[in-house]
Amino acid sequence: MSLRHRSTDRPLPRQRQPELEHDYARSPALGYESPQEAGFIRCLDHGFPTPLARWHYHDEYELHLIVATSGKAFVGDWIGQFQPGHLVLTGPRLPHNWISLDLPEGGVALRDRVIQFRHEPLAQAAEAIPEVAEMQPLLERSRNGIEFFGLSERAALHFDRVRASHGLERLAAFIAFMxxxxRCTDYRLLSSVQLQSSEDDATLERINAVVSQVTQNVAHPMALGDFAAQLGMSESRFSRLFKRATGNTFVDFVNRVRINRACQLLMESERAITHICYEVGFNNVANFNRRFLEIKGMTPSEFRRQAENRFGGRDASTPSR
Known part of the structure; x- marks a missing residue:
């Protein structure tokens, strides 16, 4: 009986889920500091192309500065442009990748400057040291990815100082960077929505309960009046509090949560766009497409095409934006 050979010409299906980066894979040959050098703060410089540039995530925070080339950045469900000076902080387990589209022949020796650090030591230190606790809001925002503006030159100096130092001196340089x-107020969150408010804790807790219901039940009907009644508020008072707490009107927030869920499904499944539309709570495809374009700046089909590039491939049919 003859053996059947699988065709080597047929490409294997891509793993749509991001790859988890393990510590044992962080070889100095790829640009990582050796385990003997790296303590709580690990530095990494690398060029492009490199095996490190892939759709992946890890348990550490990652501070990322682009110093050469431009292209497409993928952070969670956000897709955007990058160029030299692009500075981003990603939180634990937030998938990301940067794909250069203007490489010179042979690539570049240095494209990325990276600092990685873990959450637990900072969380423990924050309990005893008020100055360290000042970082907590920043770290919380980073779980959505933060792009900073106007800091590229200072960031480059900070990266030099952290990379060149060790021990207590490195910790001091890192704290100065953080x-x-x-203090930077010129930034944007990249992936999904996050509560930001100066409301009292009791009010925030009530609004947060509403946010949790919305995010966990995206396909259910979402009537502002129902949530207002649930909290014992008039619709107008609920609307004012919700807007102050989240920075969005209730309707805009619901649309954003649903679109973010749609982005996840577009990236991680091959479901038809019409099916995704109804699965995330929209009643008709035209409204879904309109809201998607408003929030993401592209259509669902274009988002899916561009999202494929997070693996490192290029789709020549996708126009640059």
Whole structure:
């Protein structure tokens, strides 16, 4: 009986889920510091192309500065442009990748400057040291990915100082870097929505309960009046509090949550766009397409095409944006 040979010409299906980066894979040959050098703060410089540039995530925070080339950045469900000076902080387990589209022949020796650090030591230190606790809001925002503006030159100096130092001196250089990021007010969150408010804790807790219901039940009908009644508020008072707490009107927030869920399904499944539309709570495809374009700046089909590039491939049919 003859053996059947699988065709080597047929490409294997891509793993749509991001790859988890393990510590044992962080070889100095790829640009990582050796385990003997790296303590709580690990530095990494690498060029492009490289095996490190892939759709992946890890348990550490990652501070990422692009110093050469431009192209497409993928952070969670966000897709955007990058160029030299692009500075981003990603939180634990937030998938990301940067794909250069203007490489010179042979690539570049240095494209990315990276600092990785873990959550637990900072969380423990924050309990005893108020100054360290000042970083907590920044770290919480980073779980959505933060792009900073106007800091590229200072960031390059900070990266030099952190990379060149060790021990307590490195910790001091790292804290100085984080202090600049904490004070930076010119930034944007990249992936999904996050509560930001100066409301009292009791009010925030009530609004947060509404946010949790919305995010966990995206396909259910979402009537502002129902949530207002649930909290014992008039619709107008609920609307004002919700807008102050989230930065969005209730309707805009619901649309954003649904679109973010749609982005996840577009990236991680091959479901038809019409099916995704209804699965995330929209009643008709035209409204879904309109809201998607408003929030993401592209159509669902274009988002899916561009999202494929997070693996490192190029789709020549996708226009640059």
């Amino acid at each position: 202090s600049d990021l904490v």
